[in-house]
Amino acid sequence: MPTKTINKLGELERAVMDQVWALGESGEPSVSVRQVHEGLLRGRDLAYTTVMTVMGRLADAGLLVKERGSGRAYLYAAAGTREELTASSMLGQLQGLPSADRRAAMLHFLGDATAEEIADLKAALAEVEKRHGRSNGGRS
Known part of the structure; x- marks a missing residue:
């Protein structure tokens, strides 16, 4: 289970996840930081390194899966669908009660x-x- 729940994401983290899911729905099972950065640039001014840091943190939290791509770049995929991660978050709140x-x-x-x-x-x-x-x- 992810260490950070989907409902606790900040605005930029949520935008990154939305971009990863959108790219996944368009047929991209794994995406690069560059792809996510380019998608996010449509609505804001962000440094590439900022997106790279956020994606690394989301991977550390278990919301993204990180794999080595070609060269030095990493590729990322969502650890689950929006619905799966939301359900996991809801269940996490009830477990143990x-x-x-x-x-x-x-x-x-x-x-x-x-x-x-x-x-x-x-x-x-x-x-x-x-x-x-x-x-x-x-x-x-």
């Missing part, structure tokens, strides 16, 4: 949820129940 505390935390969260968020949650629960029903021989 006693059952009653976990339930209370979820009730507080759901108490502030919108009707749309509740509908999304119900749909997600139905999907999970459907998967579990298939994976254990049809038993729920």
Whole structure:
């Protein structure tokens, strides 16, 4: 599990992750600092070394995977999708809590949820129940 959670990222770290994910969605499984830097330059003035430092820190935190590219350059890939890392962050907050505390935390969260968020949650629960029903021989 990453040592830094996706919800604790600073603005620049989030922008770097967004750029890595965007490049990944366009078919680039691993990206260079230069590619991310060029993408970020569209909206701001950043030094290449700043982006390189941020990407190194994200790799150290477990949010990016770093591999040696050609020459001296490293290539980076997201350690998971945006959804996977968000779920990991949410689970990390609940892990280790006693059952009653976990339930209370979820009730507080759901108490502030919108009707749309509740509908999304119900749909997600139905999907999970459907998967579990298939994976254990049809038993729920």
